[in-house]
Amino acid sequence: MNVLAIYGSSRDNGNSEKLASYLLKGINHTPVHLREMKIKPITDQRHDSNGFQQVEDDFNELIEAFLKADAVVFVTPLYWYGMSGAMKDFFDRWSQALRDERFSFKEKAKDKKAYVIIAGGDSPKIKALPLIQQFQYIFDFVGMKLEGYVIGEANAPGDIEKDTKAISEAAVMNDWLKHNNR
Numbered sequence: 001m002n003v004l005a006i007y008g009s010s011r012d013n014g015n016s017e018k019l020a021s022y023l024l025k026g027i028n029h030t031p032v033h034l035r036e037m038k039i040k041p042i043t044d045q046r047h048d049s050n051g052f053q054q055v056e057d058d059f060n061e062l063i064e065a066f067l068k069a070d071a072v073v074f075v076t077p078l079y080w081y082g083m084s085g086a087m088k089d090f091f092d093r094w095s096q097a098l099r100d101e102r103f104s105f106k107e108k109a110k111d112k113k114a115y116v117i118i119a120g121g122d123s124p125k126i127k128a129l130p131l132i133q134q135f136q137y138i139f140d141f142v143g144m145k146l147e148g149y150v151i152g153e154a155n156a157p158g159d160i161e162k163d164t165k166a167i168s169e170a171a172v173m174n175d176w177l178k179h180n181n182r
Contacts, residue, residue, distance in 0.1 A: 001070045001071060002030075002068055002069045002070045002071075003024070003027055003028065003029035003030070003069060003070065003071045003072075003073065003177075004029065004030050004032065004065055004066060004068075004069035004071070004072045004073070005020060005024060005029050005030065005031045005032065005072075005073040005075060006032050006034065006062075006066075006072060006073070006074050006075065006087070006090070007020070007031065007032065007033045007034060007035075007075045007076075008034050008074070008075060008076035008077070008083060008084035008086050008087030008090075009033075009035065009075070009076065009077050009084060010035050010084065010086065011035075011077075011157075012033075012035075013157075014077060014119070014157065015077065015119035015120075015152065015154035015155075015157070015158070015159055015160040016075050016076055016077045016117055016118060016119040016120075016152070016160075017075060018119075018158075018160045018161070019075075019117050019119050019150060019152045019154075019160050019163075019166060019167070019170055020073060020075040020117040020170070022167050022170035022171050022174060023073060023115065023117060023150065023170040023171075023173050023174050023177070024073065024174070025171075025174055026174070026178065027174065027177060027178060029073070030065065030069075032062060032065065034084070034086035034087060034089075034090060035086060037057075037058040037061075037062060038057045038058050039057055039058055039059050039062065039086065039089050039090055039093065040055055040057045040059070040089070041089050041092065042089070042092040042093050042095060042096060043055075044095070046095060046099070052095075052096045052099055052100070055096075059090075059093050059096075059097075062090065063093075063097050063103060063105070064103075066109075067103060067105070067108040067109065069112065070112065070113065071112065071113040071114070071115065071147075071177070072112060072113070072114050072115070072144075073114075073115045073116075073117060074087065074114065074115070074116050074117070074135065075116075075117040075118075076116075076117075076118055076131075077118070077119055077120055078118050078119065078120025078121075078122075078124050078127070078128050078131065078151075079120075081127055081128070081130070081131070082131055082134070083131060083134070083135075091138060094138075094142070098142075105142070106142050106143065109142040109143060109144055110142065110143030110144070111143060111144070111145065112144045112145070113144070113145055113147045114135070114139050114144045114145065114146050114147060115146075115147055115148055115149065115173065115177070116132060116135050116146070116148075116149035116150075117149070117150050117152075117170070118131060118132075118149070118150070118151045118152070119151075119152040119153070119154045119160050119166075120151075120152075120153070120154070120155070121153065121154065121155030121159075122155075123153075124151050124152070124153050125151050125153065128151045129151075132149050132151070135149070147177075148173050148176070150166050150169045150170045150173060151166065152166030152167075152170075153166065
């Protein structure tokens with residue numbers, strides 16, 4: 001199985017990335033760190049007569065990797081009760097990919113398995129639930145299946161190690177992913 005992990009944190013080795021490592025332990029996957037890519041914000045041209053214009057950045061490369069994957073792990077810190085800006089820019093640009101005939105985006109996105117990892121402070125196990133709902137709506141729109149999610153509580157670097165419940169949930173999801181997605 002081809003697994004792609006898309007990391008939205010602006011910090012190297014942050015809590016969301018560490019939590020994701022428990023989910024991805026022993027699983028062959030391709031990591032993509034959005035902070036290392038140049039993905040410009042969307043210029044909405046859906047209703048322009050010429051449609052979307054090509055943008056010189058790394059988005060097409062990432063979409064091609066995304067469309068080749070069987071499963072995608074979306075990893076983001078909880079920033080102001082939502083996904084990171086880099087992750088949001090990536091999703092916003094899906095509007096462009098949906099209209100780009102080179103990708104057949106919706107057809108290829110359909111039936112992909114999605115996993116979400118979130119780490120944040122300020123009662124994230126409650127306050128991140130609207131973000132899980134947002135991911136669900138995004139996945140529903142393109143026919144992806146949300147297989148599971150883990151929300152960890154962490155604020156300062158390394159705090160995720162204290163959330164043994166989230167680590168255990170990620171480990172259980174790891175086992176499930178290894179044995180049920182061949």
